[in-house]
Amino acid sequence: xxxxxxxxxxxxxxxxxxxxxxxxxxxxxxxxxxxxxxxxxxxxxxxxxxxxxxxxxxxxxxxxxxxxxxxxxxxxxxxxxxxxxxxxxxxxxxxxxxxxxxxxxxxxxxxxxxxxxxxxxxxxxxxxxxxxxxxxxxxxxxxxxxxxxxxxxxxxxxxxxxxxxxxxxxxxxxxxxxxxxxxxxxxxxxxxxxxxxxxxxxxxxxxxxxxxxxxxxxxxxxxxxx
Amino acid sequence: xxxxxxxxxxxxxxxxxxxxxxxxxxxxxxxxxxxxxxxxxxxxxxxxxxxxxxxxxxxxxxxxxxxxxxxxxxxxxxxxxxxxxxxxxxxxxxxxxxxxxxxxxxxxxxxxxxxxxxxxxxxxxxxxxxxxxxxxxxxxxxxxxxxxxxxxxxxxxxxxxxxxxxxxxxxxxxxxxxxxxxxxxxxxxxxxxxxxxxxxxxxxxxxxxxxxxxxxxxxxxxxxxx
DNA sequence: ACAAAAATGTGATGCAGGACACATAAAAAA
DNA sequence: TTTTTTATGTGTCCTGCATCACATTTTTGT
Numbered sequence: 001x002x003x004x005x006x007x008x009x010x011x012x013x014x015x016x017x018x019x020x021x022x023x024x025x026x027x028x029x030x031x032x033x034x035x036x037x038x039x040x041x042x043x044x045x046x047x048x049x050x051x052x053x054x055x056x057x058x059x060x061x062x063x064x065x066x067x068x069x070x071x072x073x074x075x076x077x078x079x080x081x082x083x084x085x086x087x088x089x090x091x092x093x094x095x096x097x098x099x100x101x102x103x104x105x106x107x108x109x110x111x112x113x114x115x116x117x118x119x120x121x122x123x124x125x126x127x128x129x130x131x132x133x134x135x136x137x138x139x140x141x142x143x144x145x146x147x148x149x150x151x152x153x154x155x156x157x158x159x160x161x162x163x164x165x166x167x168x169x170x171x172x173x174x175x176x177x178x179x180x181x182x183x184x185x186x187x188x189x190x191x192x193x194x195x196x197x198x199x200x201x202x203x204x205x206x207x208x209x210x211x212x213x214x215x216x217x218x219x220x221x222x223x224x225x226x
Numbered sequence: 227x228x229x230x231x232x233x234x235x236x237x238x239x240x241x242x243x244x245x246x247x248x249x250x251x252x253x254x255x256x257x258x259x260x261x262x263x264x265x266x267x268x269x270x271x272x273x274x275x276x277x278x279x280x281x282x283x284x285x286x287x288x289x290x291x292x293x294x295x296x297x298x299x300x301x302x303x304x305x306x307x308x309x310x311x312x313x314x315x316x317x318x319x320x321x322x323x324x325x326x327x328x329x330x331x332x333x334x335x336x337x338x339x340x341x342x343x344x345x346x347x348x349x350x351x352x353x354x355x356x357x358x359x360x361x362x363x364x365x366x367x368x369x370x371x372x373x374x375x376x377x378x379x380x381x382x383x384x385x386x387x388x389x390x391x392x393x394x395x396x397x398x399x400x401x402x403x404x405x406x407x408x409x410x411x412x413x414x415x416x417x418x419x420x421x422x423x424x425x426x427x428x429x430x431x432x433x434x435x436x437x438x439x440x441x442x443x444x445x446x447x448x449x450x451x452x
Numbered sequence: 453a454c455a456a457a458a459a460t461g462t463g464a465t466g467c468a469g470g471a472c473a474c475a476t477a478a479a480a481a482a
Numbered sequence: 483t484t485t486t487t488t489a490t491g492t493g494t495c496c497t498g499c500a501t502c503a504c505a506t507t508t509t510t511g512t
Contacts, residue, residue, distance in 0.1 A: 064365060066373035067452040073365060085365075089358030094365060117351050121344030128343060128350065131357045132315030138361065139290060139299060139311075139320060142368040146411050147292035150469065177490060185372050187470055192491055208478090208490095226293040376499065402459065413500055418461055434460095434508090459508065465501085472496105478489070 006031060011056040011079035011104075015126035023116065030109040036099040043083065045096040051107040053082040058103030059165065059174060063182065064095045072183040074141065077165055078104065084131065100174050148226035150186045154194045155223035157184040158204070162213055169213040232257060237282035237305035237330075241352035249342065256335040262325040269309065271322040277333040279308040284329030285391065285400060289408065290321045298409040300367065303391055304330065310357065326400045374452035376412045380420045381449035383410040384430070388439055395439040 006028040007021070019027060033056075036042055042053065045065055055078035062073045062083075073095065076082055086093045087110060117124040144156055157180065162169050173180060177195075178188040186194070198204045203219050205212040213219055232254040233247070245253060259282075262268055268279065271291055281304035288299045288309075299321065302308055312319045313336060343350040370382055383406065388395050399406060403421075404414040412420070424430045429445050431438040439445055 064369045066369040067378070067450065068373040071369045071372060073368070085358040085361040087358075088355055089362045094362045114351070117354060118347030121347070121350065124347065124350035124354065125340070125343050128354055128357065129314055131354065131361065132311040132313075135311040135357065135361050135364065136315045136320045138364050138368065142299070142364065142371075143290045143292045143297045145368075145372055146297060147294040152293070176488090188490080189471085189492080190469060193469095196491080224293065403461095404459075414460080415462080415501080416499060419499095422461080453512100455510100455512085457508100457510070459506100461506075462504090464503085467500090468498100470497085471494105473494085474492090476489100476491075478487100480485100480487070482483100482485070 004033065009056070011054075013054065013079055013081060013126070013130075015081075015123050015130070016054075018120060018122035018126060019116065023120065026112060026115075027108065030112040032107045034105060034107065036103040036105065038099055038101055040099045040103075042097040042099060042103070042105070043086075043093055045093050047093050048091060049083070049087045049093045050110070052084060052087055052110055052113045053097075054078075054106040054108060055080055055082050056104040056106060058099060058105075059101045060097050060103055061100050061175075061179075062095050062097055070182050071185070072179065074137065075100070075161075075165055075183075081127070081130065084127065085134075144223075145185050148223075150184075150190050150194055151197070152223050152226035153184040153186060154180075154191065155198075155219050158211070158213065159219060159223055169216060171211060173209040173211055230259060235282070237280075239280065239305055239307060239352070239356075241307075241349050241356070242280075244346060244348035244352060245342065249346065252338060252341075253334065256338040258333045260331060260333065262329040262331065264325055264327055266325045266329075268323040268325060268329070268331070269312075269319055271319050273319050274317060275309070275313045275319045276336070278310060278313055278336055278339045279323075280304075280332040280334060281306055281308050282330040282332060284325060284331075285327045286323050286329055287326050287401075287405075288321050288323055296408050297411070298405065300363065301326070301387075301391055301409075307353070307356065310353065311360075370449075371411050374449075376410075376416050376420055377423070378449050378452035379410040379412060380406075380417065381424075381445050384437070384439065385442075385445060385449055395442060397437060399435040399437055 006016075007024045016027070036058075042060060043049070055076060057078045060076045060082060062076060064071050064073060082105070083093070083097060086095060117127065145153055148156065161171065161173065175183075177191045181188045181191045184191065195204070195206055198219070199206045203213070203215045203222075205214055232242075233250045242253070262284075268286060269275070281302060283304045286302045286308060288302060290297050290299060308323060308331070309319070312321060343353065371379055374382065387397065387399065401409070403417045407414045407417045410417065421430070421432055424445070425432045429439070429441045429448075431440055
């Protein structure tokens with residue numbers, strides 16, 4: 001299939017868009033495409049980090065094993081690079097990545113990637129920019145979660161899913177209540193109670209994992225107030 | 227003074243070490259040195275981000291205004307770049323930076339910095355590496371703080387100061403109890419109580435802001451357990 | 453040196469939310 | 483299908499820690 005060739009790939013990142021014909025050919029030769037199913041572990045915390053991974057399509061959760069529970073740091077949605085910090089920042093992965101839908105990825109040789117950074121300033125700049133944005137997102141996530149109470153954290157998680165992942169106020173939560181707790185940083189019981197609370201107040205409509213945000217404004221207020 | 231000239235500066239970062247003579251000359255022409263006193267605001271959250279800042283000497287706290295309190299994300303110790311993510315990631319600063327000792331900095335034109343990234347792959351690579359390490363640190367900080375209780379968080383903050391900032395088990399805490407609370411994410415009252423607890427158990431010696439970690443192992447255990 | 457302001461310590465109180473226990477429902481395996 | 487496992491809902495209890503209140507100490511400004 002044509003889209004299997006880097007040059008014609010529909011899922012190019014801004015960085016890869018800066019590559020010229022020869023560089024794309026080189027990428028093609030050092031890029032291995034594969035698929036993961038829902039629930040598959042893509043890479044594991046504390047294991048040796050290996051390749052640069054590019055998510056073409058699908059959702060991947062980034063999670064860290066904490067002293068108490070598993071913590072979901074963020075959800076990556078293709079097309080995007082995955083785990084650049086853990087590949088360049090240390091030889092050992094500082095977090096795990098797990099597919100939460102079926103996921104289409106490319107494994108790119110770290111050496112090739114490094115070569116592009118050395119030789120193509122625009123490429124380096126795009127990657128750098130991504131990292132900066134990512135870092136800012138993490139800071140925000142961090143402060144929000146540290147200072148808000150349960151309702152605020154859950155509201156934020158729901159808004160995050162709606163705005164950043166599904167671009168819609170109506171979606172199917174791609175995880176269990178337990179995982180939602182790992183994302184919003186509260187127990188699964190609290191997630192249940194808080195969701196029912198939101199439902200009772202007509203802020204969301206909820207049926208199992210199917211959710212619709214009815215009162216975006218109010219939900220956003222809950223998130224902001226904490 | 228010679229050290230005022232980039233070429234002879236003692237405080238070069240790994241990235242700046244990769245610059246050649248001409249590039250150092252260019253840096254020299256686009257680099258403005260200044261000083262901040264303890265307590266001075268270096269840049270402010272929600273203001274337009276302007277220059278790349280390099281800390282030559284001194285301690286700077288990075289903090290974000292949260293819904294409840296001011297949150298100290300980390301402490302930057304020169305020599306290091308400061309606020310690259312907030313300069314490249316967005317036009318508006320996502321956090322503030324305040325001097326907590328007297329601080330010696332260079333303001334570097336963002337344009338010059340960008341030019342180096344475009345034209346010098348090694349420079350770009352070093353910056354990228356820094357960003358990755360920084361991101362990993364943030365993740366760790368985040369999970370630790372989200373899942374630990376007061377004692378664990380405070381223990382972690384003290385170990386952070388001892389290992390990463392002062393390289394010594396005996397140091398003068400460079401901030402108030404209130405700020406220590408902003409770092410460890412608890413109230414100033416809790417900081418008081420927790421410090422006294424640690425003192426009573428002979429894990430630390432404490433006299434005002436002067437602190438000595440007596441039982442590093444135990445403190446680390448408290449931090450790990452939460 | 454003095455007054456004013458800021459930082460610190462300590463007790464009492466209240467409550468958010470985690471932990472546990474159990475019932476029920478949904479999904480996966482047989 | 484039936485059985486087993488996993489996910490979810492809901493009540494009760496209990497604790498960590500924020501908040502308030504106030505005393506005391508330290509720092510800062512004049």
